[in-house]
Amino acid sequence: MHPPTPFLIPRKVEQDVELCNYIIPKGSLILVNVWATSRDPTFWKDPLEFKPERFQSLEVDVRGQDFELIPFGAGRRICPGLPLGMRLVQIMLGSLLNSFNWILEGDIEPKDLDMEETFSFISSSASYPISSFDIYNKSYIWHTMLV
Numbered sequence: 001m002h003p004p005t006p007f008l009i010p011r012k013v014e015q016d017v018e019l020c021n022y023i024i025p026k027g028s029l030i031l032v033n034v035w036a037t038s039r040d041p042t043f044w045k046d047p048l049e050f051k052p053e054r055f056q057s058l059e060v061d062v063r064g065q066d067f068e069l070i071p072f073g074a075g076r077r078i079c080p081g082l083p084l085g086m087r088l089v090q091i092m093l094g095s096l097l098n099s100f101n102w103i104l105e106g107d108i109e110p111k112d113l114d115m116e117e118t119f120s121f122i123s124s125s126a127s128y129p130i131s132s133f134d135i136y137n138k139s140y141i142w143h144t145m146l147v
C-alpha cells in the first residue's frame with residue numbers, strides 16, 4: 001500500500017490501443033500509478049489506516065495477478081528481482097528488529113507519527129520519527145545471518 005516506486009517504469013504505446021472506451025494513441029507515454037491504485041477506496045477498506053492484519057484474511061497477492069496491489073509491477077516486464085526482493089525485505093526487517101532496541105524519541109506517541117511519504121522516483125518516509133535507537137549489545141554481522 002506504500003509502493004517504493006509510486007509509478008511503474010514508463011511504457012511507450014507501439015500502436016493505437018482502445019482501453020475502457022478511450023483511445024490511447026501510438027507513441028503515448030504510459031505511467032501506471034500504483035500509489036493511487038493501492039489506496040483506492042473502491043478496492044480497499046480504510047486504505048489510509050495502518051492495518052497490516054488486513055492481509056491475513058485477504059487472497060490478494062503481490063505477484064502481479066491482483067492489480068489492486070502490484071508493487072512489483074505485472075505482466076512480462078514484472079520485476080525480475082521479485083523473489084529476491086521478497087526474501088531481502090524479510091531478512092532486513094527481521095534483522096533490524098532483532099538487532100536493535102527501538103524506542104520513540106521524547107514523548108512522541110505512536111499515533112502522532114507522520115507516516116506520509118515524500119514523492120520522488122522512489123518513495124521515502126516524510127520524516128524519520130524513530131530517530132534514536134540504542135544498539136542492543138548484539139553483533140550485527142550480516143553474513144552470519146545470511147548463511
Ligand code: HEM
Pocket residue numbers: 004005007008009010070071072073074076077078079080081082084085086089
Ligand atoms: C522489494 C523489492 C523490490 C520492489 C518493490 C521492486 C519493484 C519493481 C517495480 C515496480 C518494477 C517495475 C515493473 C513494471 O514497470 O512493470 C521493477 C523493475 C525491475 N526490477 Fe525491481 N523491485 C524490487 C527488487 C528488485 C531486485 C532485488 C532486483 C534485482 C536484483 C530488481 C530488479 C529489477 C529490474 C531489472 C527491473 C526492470 C525489469 C524490466 O523492465 O524488464 N528489483 N521493480
